[in-house]
Amino acid sequence: MSEWTLFEVFIRSKHGLNHKHVGSVHATDQEMAIENARDLYTRRNEGVSIWVVPSAFITATATDEKDALFDPSEDKVYRHASFYELPDEVGHM
Amino acid sequence: MTNYDELTEFLLRLGDSALIQAQRLCEWTGRAPALEEEMGMMNVGLDLVGQARNWYEYAAERINDGTDADALAFRRDERAFRNLLLVEQPNGDFAVTMAKQFFYDAWQFHLLTLLKQASDERIAAIATKSLKEVTYHLRRSTQWVERLGDGTQESHERMEKAVDTVWRFTYELMEEGDTERALSASGILPSLATLPELWRSTVKHTLSNATLTLPEPASSFYLNARAGVHSEHLGTLLAEMQFLQRAYPDASW
Incomplete structure (x- = not known):
């Protein structure tokens, strides 16, 4: 069991346009990962498509980088569309 | 013992095989090599219980003496069961379990594919629904x-040994019985004469991919599930499976 690879699982639901991360599975190879994902994450009619990717292939941000990476955007309210007042003539967008 | 008509015998053969195979899968609960594999096996088991229910409900309607699917599953004795000898065999190690599952899945896959064409609409409908599940089961095993x-x-x-261990019980998968032949002759079922060759061809292909030896076709011996003459393993399996309904008849949730 300890030799099995960990895979991250992404499912696209019937009405969804994109695959969403739902969890992970252990498997010996990609084919088994797809099947295990099907058995664990689509039992209740959740999906129409599955992606699996070895967890080791994912590069992630580190927790201690959080302040430097994400805090600076906190006070840039002008980056949100709601910051701007729409002229009346534009109507509903 | 009640004598059932040929179609009912055939329905019980399908229903009993699915139920006993499912019961054997249940024995892996809490013991599978990985959590993921356990879920996978239990999903297959649940599919098979559902299939057994469909065949039993049809059989119960034909028997028409007040029996129902639960009674057929839990109140019949060993000699009344018509399941394949293969599926009642002990699970052994994981390789034996998978050998049994694969031989059974390949048989189910080809049988249900043929039964989709049955003139009996109920059989055709159950076969069509079950085949989707079985296609996946076969892929897994x-x-x-x-x-x-x-x-x-x-x-x-271990896999080679597993094939050898259960191979002799596969003679039943290679045999077109009198019941099937009669049902085909009367037009209720399509001809199942090609089933043995289809099954062997699938098995040959997979064993070759698996670098395993394909044994010579198994021959029949004194056990005969069609007549209710089972191996010693079915009795103990039923004792466990039927315990609750035997001890507390009509118990419900």
């Missing part, structure tokens, strides 16, 4: 047989 057969030296040896 095929991959396990190939993975273990063509894996490490130990997994190869």
Whole structure:
């Protein structure tokens, strides 16, 4: 069991346009990962498509980088569309 | 003992095989090699219980003496069961379990594919629904047989031994019985004469991919599930499976 690879699982639901991360599975190879994902994450009619990717292939941000990476955007309210007042003539967008 | 008509016998053969195979899968609960594999096996088991229910409900309507699917599952004795000898065999190690599953899945796959064309609409409908599930079951068990057969030296040896262990019970999968022949002749079922060759061809292909030896076709021997003459393993399996309904008849949730 300890030799099995960990895979991250992404499912696209019937009405969804994109695959969403739902969890992970252990498997010996990609084919088994797809099947295990099907058995664990689509039992209740959740999906129409599955992606699996070895967890080791994912590069992630580190927790201690959080302040430097994400805090600076906190006070840039002008980056949100709601910051701007729409002229009346534009109507509903 | 009640004598059932040929169609009812055939329905019980399908229903009993699915139920007993499911019961054997249940025995892996809490013991599977990985959590993921356990879920996978239980999903297959649940599919098979559902299939058994469909065949039993049809059989119960034909028997028409007040019996129902639960009574057929839990209140019949060993000699009344018509399941394949293969599915009642003990699970052994994981390789034996997968050998049994694969041989059974391949049989189900080809049988249900043929039964989709049955003139009996109820049979055709159940076969169509079940075939979707069985297509996946066969895919899973095929991959396990190939993975273990063509894996490490130990997994190869164990898979080869597993095939040898259960092979003699596969003679029933290669045999068109009088019941099936009669049902085909009367037009209720399509001809099942090609089933043995289809089954063997699938098995040959997969065993070859798995670098395993394809044994010569198994021959019949004194056990005969069609007549209710089972191996010693079915009795103990039923004792466990039927305990609750036997001890507390009509118990419900």
